[in-house]
Amino acid sequence: MSVWFRRGGFRLLPAAAGALLFSFTAAAAEMAKRTSAGKPPALAEAKAFVEEAEARILKLGEAANRAGWVQSTYITQDTEILAAKANEELINAGVEYAKKATRYDRLKLPPDLARKMRLLKLGLTLAAPANPKESEELTRIAASLESAYGKGKYCPEGKEKCLDIGEITKIMAESRDPNELLDVWQGWHTVSPPMRPEYERFVALANKGARELGFADTGAMWRSKYDLPPGDFTKEVDRLWEQVKPLYLSLHTYVRGRLREKYGDAVPERGPIPAHLLGNIWAQDWSNVYDLVAPKEADPGYDLTQILKAKKIDEKEMVRYGERFFVSLGFDPLPKTFWERSLFTKPRDRDVVCHASAWDVDNVADLRIKMCIDITAEDFTTIHHELGHNIYQRAYNTRPVLFRDSANDGFHEAVGDTIALSITPEYLVEVGLLEKAPDPSKDIGLLLSSALDKVAFLPFGLLIDQWRWKVFSGEVTPGNYNQAWWELRREYQGVAPQEPRGESFFDPGAKYHVPANVPYTRYFLARILQFQFHRALASTAGCAGPLHRCSIYADKEAGKKLDAMLRLGISRPWPDALEALSGQRQMDATAILDYFAPLQKWLDEQNKGTPAGW
Numbered sequence: 248m249s250v251w252f253r254r255g256g257f258r259l260l261p262a263a264a265g266a267l268l269f270s271f272t273a274a275a276a277e278m279a280k281r282t283s284a285g286k287p288p289a290l291a292e293a294k295a296f297v298e299e300a301e302a303r304i305l306k307l308g309e310a311a312n313r314a315g316w317v318q319s320t321y322i323t324q325d326t327e328i329l330a331a332k333a334n335e336e337l338i339n340a341g342v343e344y345a346k347k348a349t350r351y352d353r354l355k356l357p358p359d360l361a362r363k364m365r366l367l368k369l370g371l372t373l374a375a376p377a378n379p380k381e382s383e384e385l386t387r388i389a390a391s392l393e394s395a396y397g398k399g400k401y402c403p404e405g406k407e408k409c410l411d412i413g414e415i416t417k418i419m420a421e422s423r424d425p426n427e428l429l430d431v432w433q434g435w436h437t438v439s440p441p442m443r444p445e446y447e448r449f450v451a452l453a454n455k456g457a458r459e460l461g462f463a464d465t466g467a468m469w470r471s472k473y474d475l476p477p478g479d480f481t482k483e484v485d486r487l488w489e490q491v492k493p494l495y496l497s498l499h500t501y502v503r504g505r506l507r508e509k510y511g512d513a514v515p516e517r518g519p520i521p522a523h524l525l526g527n528i529w530a531q532d533w534s535n536v537y538d539l540v541a542p543k544e545a546d547p548g549y550d551l552t553q554i555l556k557a558k559k560i561d562e563k564e565m566v567r568y569g570e571r572f573f574v575s576l577g578f579d580p581l582p583k584t585f586w587e588r589s590l591f592t593k594p595r596d597r598d599v600v601c602h603a604s605a606w607d608v609d610n611v612a613d614l615r616i617k618m619c620i621d622i623t624a625e626d627f628t629t630i631h632h633e634l635g636h637n638i639y640q641r642a643y644n645t646r647p648v649l650f651r652d653s654a655n656d657g658f659h660e661a662v663g664d665t666i667a668l669s670i671t672p673e674y675l676v677e678v679g680l681l682e683k684a685p686d687p688s689k690d691i692g693l694l695l696s697s698a699l700d701k702v703a704f705l706p707f708g709l710l711i712d713q714w715r716w717k718v719f720s721g722e723v724t725p726g727n728y729n730q731a732w733w734e735l736r737r738e739y740q741g742v743a744p745q746e747p748r749g750e751s752f753f754d755p756g757a758k759y760h761v762p763a764n765v766p767y768t769r770y771f772l773a774r775i776l777q778f779q780f781h782r783a784l785a786s787t788a789g790c791a792g793p794l795h796r797c798s799i800y801a802d803k804e805a806g807k808k809l810d811a812m813l814r815l816g817i818s819r820p821w822p823d824a825l826e827a828l829s830g831q832r833q834m835d836a837t838a839i840l841d842y843f844a845p846l847q848k849w850l851d852e853q854n855k856g857t858p859a860g861w
């Protein structure tokens with residue numbers, strides 16, 4: 248339902264480009280060296296440098312977005328090449344400016360300029376070393392790792408057909424045969440062992456590049472993006488996890504009990520849950536086992552998909568519902584061009600990337616969504632989520648170019664999800680889609696199904712970077728890559744492999760974001776923040792009911808608070824943005840606990856007498 252990685256999308260800087268096919272050219276390295284060898288720079292030079300960077304990034308960003316849009320909505324070999332080329336130019340420029348920005352490290356700058364200089368340096372998720380040979384090697388490895396994942400297939404013995412990630416995902420979601428599940432789970436994990444030697448080299452070279460930019464290692468570089476010293480950020484993430492742990496534990500205990508009823512002793516009474524039985528290759532989203540764990544009385548009593556179909560609501564009208572949500576909060580309607588240029592339906596005559604995404608093509612006002620809309624409840628929610636991105640993009644578009652981004656990388660996804668949390672039965676009644684909201688006694692099913700997605704994900708969202716931070720810092724060495732991975736999965740998620748997984752495996756590589764080098768903590772933060780935003784806005788809107796029944800629809804005061812945060816973009820440290828919306832300067836996971844409080848109470852009743860933990 249939520250968008251995990253977008254192509255082109257909303258960001259100007261290469262950080263979110265996902266693929267990292269940049270090369271820091273020898274010429275650029277030379278240039279950086281020469282300028283830094285000269286006399287110390289003056290303030291005027293620093294200003295001119297940033298102005299030039301902003302103008303060029305805006306121009307290259309627009310070109311990359313246009314090429315990316317065409318590529319995503321008209322897939323051919325040529326549009327793919329054109330998009331890759333435009334992206335590469337943007338990324339190269341980002342790398343060049345990040346390196347050059349170090350020239351002004353010792354200069355005392357006014358706050359805005361200093362922030363822009365920092366953002367230029369922090370835009371990278373991968374810094375290539377200045378040595379051209381090493382830079383080229385790193386670029387090659389980065390591309391090779393990502394493509395190894397992309398080409399990954401499991402070819403079962405004795406069968407003609409190989410399974411790709413899409414087919415494996417489907418089996419993991421739908422099969423209830425533990426042998427088949429284990430087989431495809433193990434099968435997918437054969438994709439990654441060949442990545443291991445390359446990944447090891449990748450870590451060494453990436454760290455070298457990060458050190459040249461003044462960071463202790465690549466993990467420290469990632470953590471520096473959060474306006475806190477890298478060590479403090481690690482503690483902050485731990486603190487949030489400690490807050491939500493009791494809720495996760497209740498969910499884990501309950502689900503383990505139900506799976507034990509289904510699969511017998513394969514699921515231990517006290518130990519971790521076998522990683523292949525949770526409906527997802529990484530056990531990061533348990534929604535697919537909902538039918539195995541749902542209580543009998545879980546039916547909410549209405550089916551939004553059926554309602555939308557019965558009312559003959561078409562794709563465009565679905566989007567109009569989303570737009571009216573934002574207008575009800577006091578935001579302007581979407582521009583005329585949004586309706587002319589967006590893609591709402593899957594074309595019959597060509598291939599498109601159907602994965603939903605929100606775009607601001609010129610990084611000013613050319614807002615669009617790209618989505619192959621089905622008339623379903625799920626897509627109704629996704630539309631509200633995507634338009635949340637568009638509204639954010641438009642709110643910060645008057646800021647200087649380098650400030651046109653979300654307050655930190657968790658915020659963009661969190662805003663879209665916050666809006667989606669307001670799609671309550673009461674909201675559906677207000678917009679005329681439902682006659683009467685069901686009795687709250689029906690809520691356990693809705694809450695449980697949401698928790699299998701949002702709560703089950705939390706420890707996974709956290710541990711990917713726990714592992715990588717340790718790998719980049721050298722605390723985890725190539726000799727114990729896999730051991731450390733499974734220790735973390737056991738510690739945080741309470742899951743374990745069916746059989747021991749020694750160092751001949753490289754299981755972290757079987758998750759896209761590791762070979763593709765996409766930081767992951769943002770997804771954890773987005774899950775925490777969306778409930779914090781929702782609770783604050785619901786309170787502004789004067790909602791007294793249980794949090795999961797609060798909608799901020801049509802509340803102008805809540806709209807104003809939301810707008811105040813969105814407008815800031817990344818011009819100020821994220822605690823300022825958080826405060827503008829919520830009055831709090833710290834991230835706070837108690838909101839997710841409040842939201843799921845009725846569920847936790849119910850879970851704990853069901854769990855009575857059952858051992859918890861592992």
Ligand SMILES: [Zn+2]
Pocket residue numbers: 249250251632633636659660663
């Ligand atoms: Zn999204």
